[in-house]
Amino acid sequence: MARGTAEMNLWVIKVGTSLLRGNEQKSTAEVIESYSACLSESINRGDRVLLVTSGAVGLGCNRLGLRQRPLDVVSLQAAAAIGQGQLMALYEASMSRRGIAVAQVLLTRSDLGSRHRYRNASRTLQQLLDWGVLPVVNENDTLSPEELRYGDNDTLSALVATAVGADQLIMLTDVDQLYSSDPRIDSTAEPITDVYHPRELTALENAAGDGGQWGTGGMTTKLAAARIATASGIKVHLADGRNPQVLDGLLQGVRSGTVFHPHPQPLGNRKSWLAHALRPLGTLKLDNGACDALQHRGASLLLVGIKAVEGSFEANQPVRLISQEGNELARGLSSFSSKELLDAIETPISTNRSPVVVHRDVLVLCNE
Numbered sequence: 001m002a003r004g005t006a007e008m009n010l011w012v013i014k015v016g017t018s019l020l021r022g023n024e025q026k027s028t029a030e031v032i033e034s035y036s037a038c039l040s041e042s043i044n045r046g047d048r049v050l051l052v053t054s055g056a057v058g059l060g061c062n063r064l065g066l067r068q069r070p071l072d073v074v075s076l077q078a079a080a081a082i083g084q085g086q087l088m089a090l091y092e093a094s095m096s097r098r099g100i101a102v103a104q105v106l107l108t109r110s111d112l113g114s115r116h117r118y119r120n121a122s123r124t125l126q127q128l129l130d131w132g133v134l135p136v137v138n139e140n141d142t143l144s145p146e147e148l149r150y151g152d153n154d155t156l157s158a159l160v161a162t163a164v165g166a167d168q169l170i171m172l173t174d175v176d177q178l179y180s181s182d183p184r185i186d187s188t189a190e191p192i193t194d195v196y197h198p199r200e201l202t203a204l205e206n207a208a209g210d211g212g213q214w215g216t217g218g219m220t221t222k223l224a225a226a227r228i229a230t231a232s233g234i235k236v237h238l239a240d241g242r243n244p245q246v247l248d249g250l251l252q253g254v255r256s257g258t259v260f261h262p263h264p265q266p267l268g269n270r271k272s273w274l275a276h277a278l279r280p281l282g283t284l285k286l287d288n289g290a291c292d293a294l295q296h297r298g299a300s301l302l303l304v305g306i307k308a309v310e311g312s313f314e315a316n317q318p319v320r321l322i323s324q325e326g327n328e329l330a331r332g333l334s335s336f337s338s339k340e341l342l343d344a345i346e347t348p349i350s351t352n353r354s355p356v357v358v359h360r361d362v363l364v365l366c367n368e
Contacts, residue, residue: 009167010048010129011251013039014157014225018174019241020055020087021062028059029090034244036094039134042251043100048129050164052137052157053091059083084138091136101133106140112159112277113318115270122163129164158225162232162272169229170250171222172241178204178219178258195260201227226260228276233266235259267364274331274364278318282311282338284357291323294330295365301332304354309341321358332363 015035020028039049057076060083061069070076088104095102105125112118128135137160139153154171161169179189195201205223226236239257240246246256267275286294290305301321313319314337321330335357336344344355 008046010050010164011042011168011170012050012052012157012161012164012166013170013172013247014052014153015054015172015241016153016174017054017058019172020053021058028055028062029094032090033094035247036091036098038244038248038251040095040098040100041248043132043134047251050125050129050135050137050160050166051091052153052160053087054138054153055087056080056083056138059086087138088136091134095134101131103128103133103135105135105137107137107156107160108140110279111140112163112273113279115273118163118273118277125160125164154221154225155228158228158234158236159277161229161234162269162276165269166229166234168235168237169225170237170239170247171225172239172247173222174240174242176240176257178238180204182219192258195226195258198227198231198263201230201260228272230260230262231267231275232269232272233262235262271364274318274333274362275366278331280311280318280320280331281313282309282317282334283320283322284309284334284341285322285324286329287324291329294321294363298360300356300360301358301363302354303336303341303344303357306341306345306357309338309345311338313338315340319358321363328366330358330363330365332358334358 020031026034039051042049057069057079060079060081063082063086064079066079070079084106088102091102105121105128107121111121125135125137137156139156157169157171160166175183178192178195179186180192181189183189192204195204201223205220205227222238226238229236237250237257237259239250250256266272284301284306285308286301286305287307290301293299293305294301307324311319313334315335316333318331319334320328321332322328334341335355341357
């Protein structure tokens with residue numbers, strides 16, 4: 001590994017359940033202690049650091065003596081409620097010994113789905129960072145069954161990194177770097193040190209495997225997180241979290257693992273929010289003329305270009321825009337509710353000027 005020039009950075013570091021759960025050689029408390037040493041040294045050098053951590057469900061299962069992670073949502077929520085306090089107590093104890101305060105920040109995907117709440121979350125996290133505090137972010141697993149079932153802290157780490165304008169995102173995992181396939185089951189897997197283009201990410205996502213029993217985010221979600229972050233101009237590192245020296249080196253500019261290079265023309269904050277933080281509530285199917293206008297002429301979506309409306313949504317809620325073949329072209333905020341659009345399509349408005357349904361300022365193309 002070659003040493004690079006260390007600069008003051010805003011880092012987001014994501015640590016997963018498979019690492020925090022510990023093993024026969026090292027307890028969860030010892031794992032957190034080793035990470036805390038690296039994080040505190042980085043903060044003392046002048047960096048700003050934000051931690052996205054899993055582990056609440058795993059600690060709750062340990063406390064209850066469960067040998068397997070529960071499958072039903074209610075049990076998972078209950079285990080998270082037990083484990084979250086333990087998780088924060090470990091971080092608080094370890095960082096306070098080093099003179100650094102920590103702040104618990106529990107988020108769900110829906111907290112970032114409102115532009116107002118997204119900005120509030122961003123400002124709160126920025127204030128904590130300005131105070132020299134370590135924000136410790138986790139999904140609010142005790143209240144959000146959808147996140148426990150479908151979500152993952154990989155995606156959350158990328159959304160948080162985008163919200164705070166991070167320079168670099170480190171995703172720590174239980175392999176040393178990205179491979180062409182799972183090296184644990186495929187001896188011919190080839191190491192991948194750099195990923196430069198979204199097309200490479202797409203190919204890698206198709207080959208990625210699922211997570212293990214104690215984690216919800218496999219390599220697929222890490223690649224999806226890398227896509228979100230790099231599209232926003234953030235450099236992403238996928239690295240081995242089993243050895244704390246790897247994290248320490250990364251924070252000092254040492255090359256390790258796989259680097260996902262940022263897009264040369266990153267999305268702005270608002271476009272990134274539209275593309276990644278929102279969960280579309282409906283779908284608008286467009287005619288060929290509307291598709292061409294959106295993709296090649298920088299146009300807004302007009303009512304005349306909509307062929308069909310799917311889903312139920314209110315005005316100013318997010319929708320997907322698809323071609324007649326079903327390919328997703330863009331996402332944006334609809335100026336009309338689904339009912340208003342259906343009524344307008346069935347009874348065309350008598351006007352020479354078609355109303356704007358999704359304005360270009362609140363629309364982002366999938367290939368932007």
